[in-house]
Structure formats: structure tokens, C-alpha cells
Amino acid sequence: MHEPVMLDRVLALFAPALGDRDAVLVDATLGLGGHADALLSEHPSLRLIGLDRDPEALDRSRDRLARHGSRVHLVHAVYDRMPEVLADLGLAKVDGVLFDLGVSSMQLDMRERGFAYSTDAPLDMRMDPTAGITAADVLNTYPVAELTRVLREYGEERFAHRIARAVVAEREREPFRTSERLVKLVYEAVPAATRRTGGHPAKRTFQALRIEVNGELEALRRALPAALDALAVGGRIVVESYHSLEDRMVKRALAARARSRTPEGLPVELAGHGPELRLLTRGAEQASEEEARRNPRAKPVKLRAAERIANGGNAA
Structure with missing residues (x-):
């Protein structure tokens, strides 16, 4: 049974x-x-707009949320299309935006989607299996330099170049199709001393491929400012991230709008230069030890939240 991360918070x-x-x-x-x-159960007057790029997730949520009737509107879309979706619905502002980033429990559990390195499966990794390139496409076509960039930037992999060279050499023998062969290659490419710490050595490679296939960080880079712009004064944004790249981006986006833009040394706040946001969390909050034990997916979560206090820096 799917358990939402940090639900009470x-x-x-x-x-x-x-x-x-x-x-x-x-x-x-x-x-x-x-x-x-x-959220719908807690607030009987709430209207919810649900976005997801995964058609299967939408189908399952449609059944789950059916009891809330017309208060629910679901859209097959990546979150960076939020402005377009809201415009189509005639909504200029909203009262809340929630991001629960990363791969979902359903996607991890479905072997055929290829997200998990623990079982042999097709190297797909698309969150929307109807569109885009697969992880196999990346492995079988990217040159060494580009593969190295993906593994280093998105997986924070110290041995990115070493793994990339091994992938390119191995695909000459036979293209990559399933995960087991990739897991073995990564394991052998990483020094023995490194394998003994920091979890499975393939974890970072699989994270990097997933982010590249789905364009996750680029989509988030576009979506965060759009979400903040869509918030009405008094509206709130909550973001749950699961790795440092996402969290860093969220931290910077919120902090930038929580600062005054009045030049230092002026005795008064310039009109239109005040903070737009009030941060609601001190740093990133994490799940309790009890929740992390009960729901392992909650262990890496970092939650940040903010409230819109002004439009464009003007006092609310």
C-alpha cells in the first residue's frame, strides 16, 4: 500500500x-x-488540479480520487506545463502547490519500467512510457564525453569517465537492453574499496540515467518559478526532494524570493523590492526515524516550504 511521505507535516x-x-x-x-x-478529505471545499506524466499513475489516482467527484481535475502533463494547464482552466492564481519529486513507489515496484537496479529488467526508465528516449538509447548512443557528463552531473558519480568508457566499449560487443548487464559493468568499473561504502555502486548510475531520460532537473528549473508566480498572496508551496540536486535547486529558488532586493544601506524598503516569500521551514526538514523505518522511501526526503506574502515584492 502506497504511503505518502511526511503526510502529517x-x-x-x-x-x-x-x-x-x-x-x-x-x-x-x-x-x-x-x-x-x-488534502481533499481534510478540506471539503478544496479543488485539486493533479498533474502527472505517467498515464498509469493518473488512471490509478482517478479511481482513488473518484469519491471526491468534480473537485478533482487530472491532467496528463509534466509539471513544467503548469502555466499552460492553469491558463486552460481559467485560473490566474492558486492557493497551494505540492511537489513530491523523484520516482514513485509504483514506478519502482513495476519491474518492466526498469527503474530498479535490484532486478533484471528492460532499460526503459521513462516516467511517461509513451514518449521520449529510454535509458537503453542513452547507453547505446551517447559518446563517452556526454555519458561522462550525465553520470557526473546527475549521479554525482566520482568514476563517471571510467564507467562511460566501459559502457562504450561494451556496447560495441552488444547493445545494452536490460539492467543486469549494466549493474555488473558498473560494479566491475568501480574500485573495490568504493564498493564497500555508500550503498550499491549502481545506484548513482541509475539515478543519473533516470534524470537524463526524463529531463527532471530541466523541468524542475522551469516549474519552480512558474509555481511561485501562480501562488496567490497567502498561498503556500511545499516541496519534497529526494536527492541533493533537486533540494539545492529548491533551496535557491525559495531563498531568492525570500530576500529583499532593496540595496543595502537604504533606510527604507523600496516599493516593489521587498521579499515575496516567507520561509516556513528552517533548512530542510526530514522524516522522523519512526517513519523512515516504516517507509524506507521517506528516509532521504528533504522538505522545504514557503508562503507567498507579496506580489512582486509589494507589501501584502
Whole structure:
């Protein structure tokens, strides 16, 4: 059974923005609808716009959320299309935006999707299996330099060049099709001393391939400012990230709008230069030890949240 990560904290953070009014919230990463279901149940007047790039996730969430009726509107879209989706619905502003980033439990559990390195499966890794390149395409066509970049930037892999060279040499013998062969190659390419620490040596390579295949960081880079622009004054954004690259991007996006843009030394705040956001978390919050034991997916989570306090820096 899917368990939404840090659900109680998410509900508490959104409560002031959604309670006692006809509010609208965008769940930008709907997944199996766990957070969405709880938010709709908590707030009987809430209208929820759910986005997901995975058609199967949308189908499952549609069934799960059916009891909420017309308060739910689901859209097959990546979260960087949020402005377009809101414009189509005639919505200028919303009261909440939720991002629960990364690969979903359903995607990890479905062997044929190829996200997990623990079982032999086709090297697909597309969150939307109807579009785009696969992980096999990346492995079989990217030159050494480009593969190295992907592994180093998205997997933070110290031995990126070494693994990339091994992949290119091995694909000359036979193209990559399934994960078992890649896992073995990575294991052999990484020095023995490194294999003994930091988890499975293939973890970083699989993360990098998944991010490249789905364009995750580029989509997030576009989506964060769009989500913040869509928030009404008093609206809130909550973001759950699962690796440092995402969290760093979220931290910078929120911090940039939580600062005054009035030049230092001036005695008063210039109109239109004040902070747009108030940070609601001190740094990144993490799941409790008890939740991490109960739900291993919660262990790496970093949650950040903010409230819109002004439009374009003007006082609310």
C-alpha cells in the first residue's frame, strides 16, 4: 500500500492556506494520489488540479480520487506545463502547490519500467512510457564525453569517465537492453574499496540515467518559478526532494524570493523590492526515524516550504 511521505507535516503546512475557503491546490506530481486524497478529505471545499506524466499513475489516482467527484481535475502533463494547464482552466492564481519529486513507489515496484537496479529488467526508465528516449538509447548512443557528463552531473558519480568508457566499449560487443548487464559493468568499473561504502555502486548510475531520460532537473528549473508566480498572496508551496540536486535547486529558488532586493544601506524598503516569500521551514526538514523505518522511501526526503506574502515584492 502506497504511503505518502511526511503526510502529517504536509497537511499541517497547507492548512492555513486551504482551510475555510474555496481554495485551489495543484498537486504537480500526483503519483498514486496519497497526498491528494488526504488534502481533499481534510478540506471539503478544496479543488485539486493533479498533474502527472505517467498515464498509469493518473488512471490509478482517478479511481482513488473518484469519491471526491468534480473537485478533482487530472491532467496528463509534466509539471513544467503548469502555466499552460492553469491558463486552460481559467485560473490566474492558486492557493497551494505540492511537489513530491523523484520516482514513485509504483514506478519502482513495476519491474518492466526498469527503474530498479535490484532486478533484471528492460532499460526503459521513462516516467511517461509513451514518449521520449529510454535509458537503453542513452547507453547505446551517447559518446563517452556526454555519458561522462550525465553520470557526473546527475549521479554525482566520482568514476563517471571510467564507467562511460566501459559502457562504450561494451556496447560495441552488444547493445545494452536490460539492467543486469549494466549493474555488473558498473560494479566491475568501480574500485573495490568504493564498493564497500555508500550503498550499491549502481545506484548513482541509475539515478543519473533516470534524470537524463526524463529531463527532471530541466523541468524542475522551469516549474519552480512558474509555481511561485501562480501562488496567490497567502498561498503556500511545499516541496519534497529526494536527492541533493533537486533540494539545492529548491533551496535557491525559495531563498531568492525570500530576500529583499532593496540595496543595502537604504533606510527604507523600496516599493516593489521587498521579499515575496516567507520561509516556513528552517533548512530542510526530514522524516522522523519512526517513519523512515516504516517507509524506507521517506528516509532521504528533504522538505522545504514557503508562503507567498507579496506580489512582486509589494507589501501584502
